Amino acid sequence: MPEAVVTSWRFDAGGLVPGLDGCAVAADVFLPPPGTAPRSLAFCCLAGGGMARGYWDLRVAGDDTYSFARWSAERGFPVITVDHLGVGDSTLRDGASAPLVGDVLAAEDAVFRLVCDELLKGGLGAEPIPRLRTVGVGHSMGAVLMVRQQAVYRTHHALALLGFSTKGLPDHLSPEVLAHADREIDDHRLAKLALLMFGSPYTPLDRADGADSPTRRAMRAAATVTFTAGGLLSMLPGNVSDELSRLTVPVLILNGDRDRLVSGRRADAAHCPAGSVSRVLAGSGHNHNIADSRRDFWTQILDWAQTVVRG
Known part of the structure; x- marks a missing residue:
């Protein structure tokens, strides 16, 4: 199969969101191969805690079947992946204080x-894609942040939430x-509690599980620091329950049956809009993109x- 066209970009966050001067958001754009007509449906992806945008484009030695982004683009669907501010290749201004969760979400949404x-009008090296619709895709912490982002900005036409629950990790x-x-926790208090819990606005996750395999090496290559305020939000009981109930677009919740964090939880979909579903993915742990069943997922x-997004 012809390969997807991949380009990397850095966007001036200060030009998009007031107060973020000197900050930059890194993004990768995956487009269909030349000769493959692009679909009018794009996937906008946020990774979970401790992972850079490379989680959506895992490069496993000797096996090119671990990239959700390339797999989707090769089937005609554009994919956009971004790094959270201060994570991966997204940078803060020298000496800048850590951004609040709301700042991070505003920059990513922008x-x-x-x-x-740009894709609508034929920018970024792509042919125009008329009537483009988007699905917000988030994994783990990224799913929690995607729900809150959608509740505020209403950018996407559907959400896919992976490794997600509003139960938190009390x-x-x-x-x-x-x-x-x-208690009600605003972004400023959330940042203070994250410092209390983790000791820093950004901290690496301990991934010393003793395993060594091509997939684990690919995961480690995509690993980065965690934005701890976002991580803490995802751990709080009821994290984004209110925001989830306010959504007006269909939601897909997919959790692995081997996920020790959220295994088998379907109840969240009951609080989502019509057309929403919750499914359990057989043979998958928390990181679906390395499961043997990943392509089914x-x-x-x-x-x-x-089915739920019509052009």
């Missing part, structure tokens, strides 16, 4: 909109942080999105 506007919270879990996303 980049998704900018890239999609057993992993410190007593000091858990004491605040039943990817196919479910594409098939569902085409």
